[in-house]
Amino acid sequence: MAEFLQALAQGLLIGSTYGLLALGMGLVYGVSGVVNFSHGDFISLGMFLCLALYSAFALDPYISLVITVPLMTVIGGLVYWYLLRPMVGHQFLMVVQLTLGLSLVLQNGILMVFGGQPARTPSVVESKLLILGDVVVRVPHVIAFVVSFAMAIGLYIMLRSTDFGRSIRAVHQNAHSAALMGIDVSRVQTLTFALGIGILAIAAALLLPGTPIQPAQGLRYTVITLIVVALGGMTNFVGIMLGGLIIGLSEAYGTIYLSDTLGMLLPYGIFVLIMLFRPQGLTWSSSR
Amino acid sequence: MLEVDHLVTGYGGVPVLHDVSLTLNAGEIVGLLGANNAGKTTLINSLSGMYAPMSGRIRFEGHDVTAMTPKQRVEIGIIQVPEGRLVFPDMSVRENLLLGGINARARAHRPRTMDHVLELFPRLKERLGQNAGTLSGGEQQMLAIGRALMAEAKLLMLDEPSLGLSPLFVQYIFGIIDRLHAEGLSILLIEQNLNLTLRHAQRCYVLERGKVAIEGASDVVKDDPRTRRAYLGL
Ligand SMILES: Nc1ncnc2c1ncn2[C@@H]1O[C@H](COP(=O)(O)OP(=O)(O)O)[C@@H](O)[C@H]1O
Numbered sequence: 001m002a003e004f005l006q007a008l009a010q011g012l013l014i015g016s017t018y019g020l021l022a023l024g025m026g027l028v029y030g031v032s033g034v035v036n037f038s039h040g041d042f043i044s045l046g047m048f049l050c051l052a053l054y055s056a057f058a059l060d061p062y063i064s065l066v067i068t069v070p071l072m073t074v075i076g077g078l079v080y081w082y083l084l085r086p087m088v089g090h091q092f093l094m095v096v097q098l099t100l101g102l103s104l105v106l107q108n109g110i111l112m113v114f115g116g117q118p119a120r121t122p123s124v125v126e127s128k129l130l131i132l133g134d135v136v137v138r139v140p141h142v143i144a145f146v147v148s149f150a151m152a153i154g155l156y157i158m159l160r161s162t163d164f165g166r167s168i169r170a171v172h173q174n175a176h177s178a179a180l181m182g183i184d185v186s187r188v189q190t191l192t193f194a195l196g197i198g199i200l201a202i203a204a205a206l207l208l209p210g211t212p213i214q215p216a217q218g219l220r221y222t223v224i225t226l227i228v229v230a231l232g233g234m235t236n237f238v239g240i241m242l243g244g245l246i247i248g249l250s251e252a253y254g255t256i257y258l259s260d261t262l263g264m265l266l267p268y269g270i271f272v273l274i275m276l277f278r279p280q281g282l283t284w285s286s287s288r
Numbered sequence: 289m290l291e292v293d294h295l296v297t298g299y300g301g302v303p304v305l306h307d308v309s310l311t312l313n314a315g316e317i318v319g320l321l322g323a324n325n326a327g328k329t330t331l332i333n334s335l336s337g338m339y340a341p342m343s344g345r346i347r348f349e350g351h352d353v354t355a356m357t358p359k360q361r362v363e364i365g366i367i368q369v370p371e372g373r374l375v376f377p378d379m380s381v382r383e384n385l386l387l388g389g390i391n392a393r394a395r396a397h398r399p400r401t402m403d404h405v406l407e408l409f410p411r412l413k414e415r416l417g418q419n420a421g422t423l424s425g426g427e428q429q430m431l432a433i434g435r436a437l438m439a440e441a442k443l444l445m446l447d448e449p450s451l452g453l454s455p456l457f458v459q460y461i462f463g464i465i466d467r468l469h470a471e472g473l474s475i476l477l478i479e480q481n482l483n484l485t486l487r488h489a490q491r492c493y494v495l496e497r498g499k500v501a502i503e504g505a506s507d508v509v510k511d512d513p514r515t516r517r518a519y520l521g522l
């Protein structure tokens with residue numbers, strides 16, 4: 001029983017961050033139709049930037065956010081404006097190829113700079129534990145959970161009640177009509193992509209403490225994110241967060257009850273099962 | 289107020305509008321008639337800056353706007369109510385109206401303009417919190433016009449506002465158009481509905497396969513035997 005609760009807690013905590021990762025991808029897809037296959041490698045980039053800042057200035061990953069978030073937001077904006085924007089709307093396959101290419105560039109760039117050895121970035125809270133009865137949770141996981149949900153709620157409020165948020169939804173629902181309102185569609189797409197990458201910088205720091213990182217890990221995060229959005233529906237907030245929790249839970253239960261490697265496979269198994277019985281995803285209400 | 293000079297526009301290098309010239313004076317309702325596929329929507333979208341013309345000029349209030357982006361044109365008051373209305377279906381009526389007034393010139397006055405729009409369309413007031421996708425066609429047309437008014441239009445361009453509406457709603461919408469005209473708004477009215485347009489517009493242009501075939505005061509255009517012929521696309 002303790003084991004069961006333990007996995008439940010861990011799965012929910014980590015799953016919230018998976019949900020956050022997928023929100024970023026869903027937003028980008030919603031306004032520009034871009035499925036970003038370099039998503040996971042941007043997470044890697046965020047993690048290795050934290051590592052670099054730790055090595056150089058002994059910065060805690062949570063502190064490094066002050067640098068990595070603006071930096072990655074700007075990188076995201078530049079990537080969209082110069083690389084993706086010329087292709088968006090005309091050449092779907094070219095966009096896919098571009099993001100795949102970007103994934104290789106990021107992965108190998110990181111390999112070149114940091115080498116292929118697994119690395120760790122320590123944090124002051126890394127080994128801190130929170131004990132609730134039989135359940136022991138790691139403080140970084142609690143932080144990840146709180147921040148991820150706070151971010152998700154913040155994003156939701158931003159989309160509902162700011163002009164920028166309404167512009168994002170307008171471009172998603174009808175880009176032509178949005179342009180006729182005087183909304184600069186390319187600008188909204190670029191800012192949304194930048195925002196999506198900025199969110200990844202945060203998620204990277206949340207996932208980092210206690211996790212060994214290596215340059216080739218990006219694909220795993222990309223796949224997890226794709227599964228979550230497939231479960232939740234590309235533009236469904238609640239569905240995506242729920243999808244994140246499901247994947248987090250299946251990973252946690254898999255690692256506890258099955259072997260480590262088999263456990264990592266469980267999310268994919270669950271995904272296939274859900275897709276078999278609910279090919280439309282978990283979505284029951286659209287909240288665009 | 290609006291001068292279009294020898295405009296040529298097309299898709300993928302193939303012209304759809306051939307050498308179209310027209311003018312609209314401040315305070316006028318000008319009708320633009322034409323059969324299906326005559327190029328009316330292509331023209332209104334060119335005026336909104338959705339595509340760069342292949343040649344020709346567009347002037348608005350004395351300024352050359354040919355190279356301006358859609359956003360810049362909205363900011364100087366050239367506002368389109370698109371064919372098919374194109375409201376944002378998963379947003380509330382209120383959010384649609386707020387988006388209408390999102391441009392830099394109109395943004396600050398949104399509460400005031402919204403009061404004005406809701407007074408013009410009491411139906412929208414009752415449905416403020418409802419998603420636009422759940423409105424009837426006529427209500428969506430009200431919303432689309434309301435959204436354009438939120439943008440503080442100087443030139444209001446309507447693309448087939450009667451399309452798909454019941455006769456009662458058509459009467460209502462044209463009543464609104466007359467009222468806006470009486471309040472001093474300049475209006476470019478694109479329609480397939482010949483008689484209705486001739487009745488409400490002071491001057492008309494008839495577009496035939498991308499060319500202006502007939503132009504003049506509505507009475508003259510009405511009595512021109514070519515009108516009905518061009519109109520039927522014969
Ligand atoms: N996006 C487009 N791409 C290519 N051709 C188009 C496009 N939109 C319209 N056309 C063509 O341009 C011509 C004029 O269309 P349109 O301007 O929509 O006419 P109208 O509004 O008078 O019915 C038609 O032959 C149509 O097929």
Ligand SMILES: [Mg+2]
Nearest residue numbers: 328329330371
């Ligand atoms: Mg048309």
